[in-house]
Amino acid sequence: xxxxxxxxxxxxxxxxxxRPWFDANRAAYTEAKDDFEKVxxxxxxxxxxxxxxxxxxxxxxxxxxxxxxxxxxxxxTPYKPNFGAAFSKGGKKSEVAGFYLHIEPGxxxxxxxxxxxxxAGILKKIRQEIDYNFADFLAITENKKFKQLFPSIEGEKxxxxxxxxxxxxxxIEYLKLKSFVATHNAITIKQLTSPGFVAQxxxxxxxxxxFINFLNRAVD
Numbered sequence: 001x002x003x004x005x006x007x008x009x010x011x012x013x014x015x016x017x018x019r020p021w022f023d024a025n026r027a028a029y030t031e032a033k034d035d036f037e038k039v040x041x042x043x044x045x046x047x048x049x050x051x052x053x054x055x056x057x058x059x060x061x062x063x064x065x066x067x068x069x070x071x072x073x074x075x076x077t078p079y080k081p082n083f084g085a086a087f088s089k090g091g092k093k094s095e096v097a098g099f100y101l102h103i104e105p106g107x108x109x110x111x112x113x114x115x116x117x118x119x120a121g122i123l124k125k126i127r128q129e130i131d132y133n134f135a136d137f138l139a140i141t142e143n144k145k146f147k148q149l150f151p152s153i154e155g156e157k158x159x160x161x162x163x164x165x166x167x168x169x170x171x172i173e174y175l176k177l178k179s180f181v182a183t184h185n186a187i188t189i190k191q192l193t194s195p196g197f198v199a200q201x202x203x204x205x206x207x208x209x210x211f212i213n214f215l216n217r218a219v220d
Contacts, residue, residue, distance in 0.1 A: 001039070001192070001193055001194055001195050001196075001197040001198065002035060002036065002039055002103065002192045002193055002197065003032075003035045003193070004193050005028070005031060005032065005035070006031075006032040006035045006036060006083075006103075007103075007105055007189055007192060007193065009025070009028050009029060009031075009032040010032070010081055010082065010083070010103065010104065010105050011105045011106075012025070013025075013029075013079060013081050014081035014105070014106070017077040017078065017079055017081060018077075018078065019078055022078070022079060029066070032083075033063075033066070033083070036063065036083040036085075036103065037059035037060070037063055038059075039197070039198060040059040040062050040063055040085045040101070041058070041059045042198045043085075043087065043101070043198060043201055043202065043205075044057050044058075044059070044062070044087070046198065046199075046201075046202040046205075047087060047099075047202070047205065050206075051089075053089040054087070054089070057091060059085070061091035061092060062085040062086055062087055062091060062092050063083070063084070063085045063092070064080075064083075064084045064085065064086070064092060066079050066080050066082075066083070067079060067080075068080050081104060082102055082103055082104035082108070083102075083103040083104075084100065084101065084102050084103070085100070085101045086098055086099070086100050087099040087100070087101075087113075087205070095118065095119070095122065095219075096115075096215075096216050096219065097113065097114055097115040097180075097211075097212045097215035097216050097219075098113055098212065099111075099112070099113035099205045099208065099212070100112045100113050101201060103192065105189060107186060107188075109186075109187040109188075109192060110183045110184060110185045110186075110187055111183070111184045111187065111200075111201055111204040111205070112181060112182055112183035112184060112208075113181070113182060113205070113208050113211070113212055114153075114155075114179070114180045114181035114182050114211065114212070114215065115179065115180050115181070115215050116155075116179050116181060117156075117178060117179050118179075118219075122218075122219050123178065125218045125219050126180060126215060126218045126219070127162060127165070127175050128218070129214070129215075129217065129218035130171050130174050130175060130218075131165065131169065131171055131175060133214075134170060134171040134174075136214065137171070137174070137214060140210045140211050140214055141153055141182075141211065143210075145207055146182075146207055146208070146210075146211070149182075149184045149204055149207050149208075150182035150183065150184060150207075150208065150211075152182075153174065153177070153180055153181065153182055154179070154181045154182070154183065155177040155178055155179030155180055155181050156177070156178045156179055157173075157176045157177050157178065158176040158177075158178065159176075160176075161175065161176065162175055162176065180215060182208055182211055184204050
């Protein structure tokens with residue numbers, strides 16, 4: 001579970017997203033970062049229990065920097081008001097599908113996973129896998145337990161069918177996607193700071209595993 005101080009730090013950072021405040025509260029940031037990395041380490045142990053590919057990974061292999069790259073985006077605030085970590089067989093820089101944990105107070109925390117904006121070659125393979133094996137894809141995404149946690153598969157979508165696919169293809173709404181993401185939203189502060197939070201994350205990851213396997217089967 002996360003310590004309440006970690007949640008408080010992120011709440012205050014959202015209100016005071018500037019360098020002078022951050023420098024004055026760097027000790028609180030370090031404490032919050034260490035607390036988040038501890039949770040990430042516990043999640044890695046849970047994942048390793050069922051998949052040896054996670055053996056040897058450290059929290060630093062999963063956790064994203066809080067410092068924002070302001071060169072290209074419209075948002076020029078210097079820090080992300082959240083902690084995020086990606087879990088995959090190759091770490092956060094891997095191009096394979098994996099899980100994601102996002103901690104942001106204000107009702108913005110979520111547990112999710114999938115593949116975000118894959119490069120063109122990988123995207124083509126995923127679309128082909130969905131087209132060829134649409135029944136298998138639906139068996140996963142329409143499963144009752146899956147739907148309870150993940151109401152839909154999300155992602156930026158083309159306005160017209162991708163090249164090579166007809167508009168009446170049964171899978172066309174999925175084939176239009178440019179990302180394939182499932183998220184379990186509205187994680188409360190009470191849940192974040194509950195002793196059962198790590199177990200909750202592992203349950204969500206486990207429920208999502210067949211979806212992740214399908215995506216990775218396409219690119220293996």
